[in-house]
Amino acid sequence: MQTISNFATNFEIQIMNKNSDKENLINYNGTLISANVPVFAIDNRAFRYGDGLFESIRIIDGAIPLFHLHYPRLVHACEMLKLQLDKKFNATYFKNQILKTAKAKGLDENSRARLSIFRTAGGYYLPKSSKAEYIIEIRPLTENGFELNQKGFKIDLYADIEKPVSKLSSFKTCNALIYVLASLYRKEHGLDDCMLINWKSRIIESIDSNIFIVKNGVVHTPPLAEGCVAGVMRDYVLHLLEKLNIEFIESPLSLEEIFTADEMFLTNAIHGLKWVGEYKSKKYELNMAKTLSEALNKDLLKVW
DSSP states (O other): OOOHHHHHHHHHHHHHHHOOSGGGEEEETTEEEETTSOOOOTTOHHHHHOOEEEEEEEEETTBOTTHHHHHHHHHHHHHHTTOBOOTTOSHHHHHHHHHHHHHHTTOSSEEEEEEEEEEOSOBSSSBSOOBEEEEEEEEEOOOOSSOOOSSOEEEEEOOSSOOOOSTTTTSOBSOOHHHHHHHHHHHHTTOSEEEEEOTTSOEEEESSSEEEEEETTEEEEOOGGGTOOOOHHHHHHHHHHHHTTOOEEEOOBOHHHHHHOSEEEEEETTTEEEEEEEETTEEOOOSHHHHHHHHHHHHHHTTO
């Protein structure tokens, strides 16, 4: 009987030689296979326990401009979850595997990658092994570079569930139920995004982005201790602010501060900066987000 791994190897050879089924490719532990090939057993730990994490990664012009920020976060998260990475799983290895998959799909010029890492199957709460496996998925994008939206986002507050604050809060784990429910709320109310709160009812992030506000020329964003994801674009924007000598403060954000802000924008690794135009009756300006978006694209040209 042919095993999945043998089938996967044969399928990869078929893909590389005949260039077939390109749109359906994924990378499973270094092998290119069809997404239709079953790779998970019923005891997969990501399915059973959310026992894993993921990185959302932007590919532009055959390069990954923010990978120097993605990889350290990935390693830190694996250490926190006690996932054992193979010795060969260094930054160069994962970068090459992502670009290999994107190129095989013909999407290495402009796309998004999802790198999912999970504990190998077996065990109940106590794993039989902590060895890490991975899957890389590539999806196309229409945006060229990090384009700033010209129409401001309409957002609201999702307060049905408070995000817990813990050592895991800053990582993108496979337990993403709060973001799923917030996304359903967003759709039901015709919004572009929703803000999430922590147990102190303070604003920490949106569904898939970090939050920044601008008040009297000073940029404010919640510190990681408030429970927000440690976004790589958040990290890069803080670097840009320092480089441009723009004053910024990492401090808790209350609803009152959201209402009194002059400007609000969101950041993530896939889309860069997104300008928020309104929250309820509050309207926001577009100044700082435009300045930073232009600086981002100019600065990252040097990287890729």
